[in-house]
Amino acid sequence: MSYYLDEDFKEEYIDRVSEVKLDDYYVKMMIAWYLATGLAKQYNSFIKVIKEKRFDKDIHNKAIRKAIESFRVSDEHKEYLKTLKI
Numbered sequence: 001m002s003y004y005l006d007e008d009f010k011e012e013y014i015d016r017v018s019e020v021k022l023d024d025y026y027v028k029m030m031i032a033w034y035l036a037t038g039l040a041k042q043y044n045s046f047i048k049v050i051k052e053k054r055f056d057k058d059i060h061n062k063a064i065r066k067a068i069e070s071f072r073v074s075d076e077h078k079e080y081l082k083t084l085k086i
Contacts, residue, residue: 001033009041
């Protein structure tokens with residue numbers, strides 16, 4: 001994930017992930033972890049996707065939960081993310 005979320009990050013990567021439509025638990029978890037890590041590393045790009053509710057409820061809420069549990073997300077961002085749960 002570092003390669004896709006650090007200096008070489010492009011917002012089109014989020015679009016590619018949003019196109020994955022598999023109902024597999026592990027695929028959903030991977031997407032949620034990607035979003036949560038994205039919120040820690042590229043907050044401004046990933047918060048747009050969360051606000052748009054582009055992912056299903058399970059992925060959406062799991063990503064928020066993992067971001068809130070992260071030490072890399074600011075307290076201010078965590079409080080805002082709590083308001084975006086479905």
